[in-house]
Amino acid sequence: PHSQHSQHDEDYPSQLLATEYDYIIIGGGTSGLTVGDRLTEGGKHSLLVLEYGYFDTQVNMAPRRMFNITSEMQPNLRNRTFQVGIGCVVGGSSIVNGQVFLRGSKPEYDAWKELGGPNSTWDWNGLLPYFRKGITLSPPDPEISAEFNMSYNSKYYGKDARVYATFSGGRPEPFMKNLYNAMAKMPGMTIPEDSGSGEAGLYWYPISQDGTEFKRSSSRTGHWDGLNRANYEMLTGAKVNKINFNSDKKAISVQFISRNDSTVPPVTTKARKQVILAAGSIHTPQILLQSGIGPAKLLKEYNISVVEDLPGVGSNFQDHSYIPQIAYKWGITPNGSLPKRQDRNPWGKSVPPTLAAMIGMPVVSPEKYEALSKAFENQDPASHLPATYTKDQIEGYKQQQKVYSKLFREKNMQWNEMMMFGPGGSIQNLHPLSRGLVLPPKNDLNAEMTVDYRAATNAIDVDVMVEIIKFMRRYMTESDLKVWAPEELSPGVAVTSDNALKDWARDMINPSVYHPVGTAAKMPREWGGVVDEELAVHGLKDLTIVDASIMPTLIGATTSMTVYACAEKAADIIKAKTGW
Numbered sequence: 001p002h003s004q005h006s007q008h009d010e011d012y013p014s015q016l017l018a019t020e021y022d023y024i025i026i027g028g029g030t031s032g033l034t035v036g037d038r039l040t041e042g043g044k045h046s047l048l049v050l051e052y053g054y055f056d057t058q059v060n061m062a063p064r065r066m067f068n069i070t071s072e073m074q075p076n077l078r079n080r081t082f083q084v085g086i087g088c089v090v091g092g093s094s095i096v097n098g099q100v101f102l103r104g105s106k107p108e109y110d111a112w113k114e115l116g117g118p119n120s121t122w123d124w125n126g127l128l129p130y131f132r133k134g135i136t137l138s139p140p141d142p143e144i145s146a147e148f149n150m151s152y153n154s155k156y157y158g159k160d161a162r163v164y165a166t167f168s169g170g171r172p173e174p175f176m177k178n179l180y181n182a183m184a185k186m187p188g189m190t191i192p193e194d195s196g197s198g199e200a201g202l203y204w205y206p207i208s209q210d211g212t213e214f215k216r217s218s219s220r221t222g223h224w225d226g227l228n229r230a231n232y233e234m235l236t237g238a239k240v241n242k243i244n245f246n247s248d249k250k251a252i253s254v255q256f257i258s259r260n261d262s263t264v265p266p267v268t269t270k271a272r273k274q275v276i277l278a279a280g281s282i283h284t285p286q287i288l289l290q291s292g293i294g295p296a297k298l299l300k301e302y303n304i305s306v307v308e309d310l311p312g313v314g315s316n317f318q319d320h321s322y323i324p325q326i327a328y329k330w331g332i333t334p335n336g337s338l339p340k341r342q343d344r345n346p347w348g349k350s351v352p353p354t355l356a357a358m359i360g361m362p363v364v365s366p367e368k369y370e371a372l373s374k375a376f377e378n379q380d381p382a383s384h385l386p387a388t389y390t391k392d393q394i395e396g397y398k399q400q401q402k403v404y405s406k407l408f409r410e411k412n413m414q415w416n417e418m419m420m421f422g423p424g425g426s427i428q429n430l431h432p433l434s435r436g437l438v439l440p441p442k443n444d445l446n447a448e449m450t451v452d453y454r455a456a457t458n459a460i461d462v463d464v465m466v467e468i469i470k471f472m473r474r475y476m477t478e479s480d481l482k483v484w485a486p487e488e489l490s491p492g493v494a495v496t497s498d499n500a501l502k503d504w505a506r507d508m509i510n511p512s513v514y515h516p517v518g519t520a521a522k523m524p525r526e527w528g529g530v531v532d533e534e535l536a537v538h539g540l541k542d543l544t545i546v547d548a549s550i551m552p553t554l555i556g557a558t559t560s561m562t563v564y565a566c567a568e569k570a571a572d573i574i575k576a577k578t579g580w
């Protein structure tokens with residue numbers, strides 16, 4: 001049964017599996033399949049991927065391909081609840097995501113190094129080779145790129161990866177030039193040479209599609225389809241619920257059950273070299289807790305014996321937050337056709353490239369950034385962190401506070417994201433300072449996770465959003481766009497004071513752009529971290545986490561490209577460590 005690249009789908013044929021593999025990967029999503037591909041190159045080592053979802057020929061968000069999770073009620077956002085978007089399908093969230101394919105700016109990755117210790121290699125320079133290894137760029141059409149000022153530089157990408165970024169072949173509406181030119185003249189605005197250069201500013205950006213058929217590029221198309229390796233196996237519909245350890249605390253096997261059939265007894269498969277956890281930021285903490293790794297106090301409440309007391313499991317949870325619409329209309333209709341919000345068609349269609357302004361707080365708010373930075377610097381973390389935080393975890397947040405109060409003053413920092421396609425639009429706070437929790441419900445460790453963004457528990461997050469709204473207002477009403485007499489529809493010109501804007505923002509903020517990170521953070525143990533610089537779980541042997549949960553802090557960009565780069569780096573670390 002292992003003579004071919006096996007896709008055991010739907011019928012849970014666990015009897016086809018071997019009892020032992022060199023590597024077992026938990027979760028066949030974005031990071032899991034990237035690492036799976038790299039470790040099976042050359043055919044020498046056997047590897048099994050255990051994936052909860054199924055192979056699916058359709059892509060995009062649909063119930064079959066998404067976990068069904070609603071967040072906890074958010075008291076600071078008028079008690080609203082929110083859909084928690086994550087993929088459960090072979091390819092994971094890379095199959096259902098919005099395909100905006102960006103990376104963060106240099107200071108955001110350099111922060112990971114500062115939060116990792118003096119010998120850390122997790123900074124911009126340490127990750128750039130892996131962005132290059134992981135992603136191939138299809139440049140824009142030369143004529144269109146010259147006409148619309150699409151600067152790009154292929155040196156920030158590689159040539160061999162089968163995960164693609166493309167600007168696509170469509171032609172933007174001519175009016176986009178006016179949006180571009182007006183933004184380019186905003187005080188302090190910069191224009192980087194490429195969206196992937198690690199520099200903040202105004203740029204056209206690529207999407208995760210191939211550059212010929214304009215079909216979605218995912219971890220499945222890039223790291224599974226067409227490989228046909230006898231040593232690279234996957235079982236779908238398999239829900240992992242435990243990792244087992246020997247007395248030496250070495251991860252030795254993985255237990256899973258059928259996703260649908262509770263009558264099937266659990267199966268245990270052995271891993272000779274490593275167990276690799278790639279179940280994403282929401283479910284990686286669950287599998288750790290089910291395995292006895294997490295806050296000892298909590299594990300006792302679940303009657304689970306403690307393998308390793310790691311209070312950080314499920315904490316430090318972060319996501320981008322946004323307001324979907326700062327709405328304007330033109331008082332004087334511009335000539336010619338106007339840009340519309342583009343649906344990045346996942347089934348293959350060339351759509352025009354899209355424009356974004358990704359800017360730091362000194363550009364967003366030249367007046368207030370210094371005061372905001374000071375307020376954050378002097379804040380008592382205990383005033384907003386969860387009551388369960390230990391001394392170590394509070395110390396870890398203090399370290400983040402030290403780094404981020406500096407980054408408030410950093411111009412080359414992607415703190416605000418404005419996707420530009422018309423009058424007004426959506427705005428994002430890419431660096432919320434509140435920290436959420438992702439934990440199983442009190443009475444049942446095996447039930448679906450509870451997701452609590454704890455949005456705006458740090459009130460500075462709302463202050464930042466207000467400054468971003470004011471930046472949008474300046475852009476719409478004080479830039480060259482004013483010749484078209486823009487009229488603000490919401491929040492509306494009657495909403496003027498900071499307090500009134502804060503009030504409005506609390507009604508409007510959505511605490512997730514489907515970019516959850518941080519719940520098994522790469523930070524020192526004495527700062528509440530869960531994995532070390534080699535992404536190995538503190539205190540244990542041969543258990544490595546490779547998904548978005550390891551990011552100690554958010555990057556100011558959509559997350560998938562960074563997940564690919566981190567997984568590429570993780571694969572090299574695992575190879576070096578396990579005598580690959």
Ligand SMILES: Cc1cc2nc3c(=O)[nH]c(=O)nc-3n(C[C@H](O)[C@H](O)[C@H](O)COP(=O)(O)OP(=O)(O)OC[C@H]3O[C@@H](n4cnc5c(N)ncnc54)[C@H](O)[C@@H]3O)c2cc1C
Pocket residue numbers: 026027028029030031032050051052053061085086087088089090091092093094096097098099100101102238239240241278279280281283284287513514515516547548549558559560561563
């Ligand atoms: C709706 C949506 C829109 C997004 N938009 C964008 C965008 O436009 N651009 C961008 O760059 N990023 C976007 N993202 C985010 C990005 O896709 C994710 O950050 C990234 O894919 C996460 O990768 P991962 O490997 O951490 O997790 P995933 O890719 O989610 O993989 C985790 C895998 O583990 C499996 N799993 C979970 N629990 C178990 C278990 N117990 N046993 C076995 N398997 C399990 C899941 O089924 C899943 O396949 C979006 C995400 C979503 C959901």
